[in-house]
Amino acid sequence: MKVSFYGAAREVTGSCILIESQEAKFLIDSGMFQGLNSYEKNLEDFGFDPKEIDFVLLTHAHLDHSGRLPKLLKNGFNGKIYSTKATRDLTEIILKDSANIFEKDLRIPLFNFADVLKTMELFQCFNYEDEIAFKNIKIKLKDAGHILGSTIFEVFLEGKKLVFSGDLGNHNAPIVRDTEFIDSGDIVFTESTYGGKIHEKREKGVLELLNTIKEVIQKDSVLLIPSFSIERTQEILFEINKFVENKEIPFINIFLDSPLAIKATEIYENYKNIFDNEAITLINSGDNIFDFKGFKKTKKIKDSKEILKNHGAKIIIAGSGMCSGGRMPSYIARFGKDRNNVILLNSYQAEGTLGKKLENRERIFINDKEIIIKAKVKKIDSFSSHADSLKLTEWVLKMNPQKVFINHGDEEESLALKKKLEKDIKDVVVPQMKNSYEL
């Protein structure tokens, strides 16, 4: 059989691995490229014929893993997309959100709303531990612990066992369960987002969040939390819910102003059966982990205007996580000028984004107007949804594989992980885009 890499090769976006065996041709993910020159890259041909693909294994809903599925279908793919139910539901809201964004763009859209609806019809869903059979190929799903529904795929074919990590979750992440460790694998494909880095302890970030909320209550000011709609927002709500229920903070108004995050939270509420023990224990004790005193969701723009009328201390959670879109930039323009307010970054900020400029204290322009930021800008580094270098290494070595392919990481991160793994495994490869290998 043959493996080829059509995305996320020495970069973090555009995940797409092609396996060609005697039995079938299939993909692991069909993700969108994001960042520099991504518009052109996303419009390019796949490099293989989508008509010949029998099925896609979708590891999770994030756009950089699912975002080219509608294009795959438009270019002739008519097989099945195998995933968990939670992945399907989250993928649907993410793709529809993208179709909406494309509609407002003057350039040729990658896909439209109708393409998304057709894509959703191709999904066939499974639970963790289920076994999928396609001819003589057997596939098992394991929990990756990265976001709700995220999956590690074990694929048994031609006498070999292949393991695909998708994105692996961080230690002690709330709500989702811990990443499953796999006992064995001949050929392992692993992500390497943090292939060379070690995360700070999560508790440090939780304490920082608590202290920052206390600070804005005391100053009667505004806390802005730019947040990714899926997983990060639910995790932050989970932590604030605990502060409120445990009476660690006095009353404060908390607004979630992101239609996508609100929809994602509703989907999370439908899949409590796959939450971790801590979340399930809280729910069984009668607590709604995504709702608490002072919490309001604002779905419409007119509701957002209500937030501005609200006086006193408040927390506003809105997209995007890097302040590069969504409603957060307008809140930064409005509240960033006051030295009593706080902007709390809590995720990786890519080069060129508004979030990165805030982090670096560079000049800020919103809608072509310079905004002099006097608010305090803080950053929490320990809320990552990705495994760090230690966990990735441990996860791979447990399987004692003959060969490891490293993808989904900036080049230096992938090479750092390669160096670590090579102490124990001889054959470790960091493929380039469009590289193929016989297995």
Ligand SMILES: [Zn+2]
């Ligand atoms: Zn992801």
